[in-house]
Amino acid sequence: MRYLLVFGLIILPVALFAQGKAKREHVKPDTTVYKTVDVQPEFPGGTEKWTNYLFKVPIPKDYDKENTQASFLIQMIIETDGSVTHASVRRKINEAMCKAFIAHVNKSPKWKPGRINGKPVRVLYSSPISCFMLQSDE
Known part of the structure; x- marks a missing residue:
């Protein structure tokens, strides 16, 4: 029994190593x-629904009232989990309005992600926007 114990103590470290x-x-x-x-x-x-979501952008108080019409492009990355990151405005309009759109887009609900060969991937997504502000007779 003693030899078996000694043999086991010698072999065990070798086996583990x-x-x-x-x-x-x-x-x-x-x-x-x-x-x-x-x-x-x-x-x-x-x-x-995306168009309706964009209609809900809050108009900033410091928006230039003279600029009643604007067209621009908003770009963002739709991540593999559907979240929106890196939103930016191309062909900028009023700076306050750009910030409002970017903040609103960044808060959007998760999208269905883009796919390649059935796997979700990160996608650069662009959306053209046209704004028409109605002037009031104040």
Whole structure:
């Protein structure tokens, strides 16, 4: 019995050392932002709901009342989980209005993400916007 215990104490460390450490493979997340995808991202409820959502942008108090019409492009990244990040305005209009649109878009609900080969991917999404402000006779 004593020899068995000594033999076990000698063999056990050798057996454990022989196992070695498993190599950990670090899989880097795909940070690529795609412009073209198989399935485009979609706002919950579709384009009509997206348009209705944009109509709800609060008009800033310091908005230039003389600038009653503006067209611009808003860009954002729709992440793999559907969240909106990196919203920005191209072809800027009034600075206060740009900030209002960016803040509103960043608060949007999660989208259905874009997909390539059935897998969700990050997508650069652009949306043209036309604003028409009605002037009151004040």
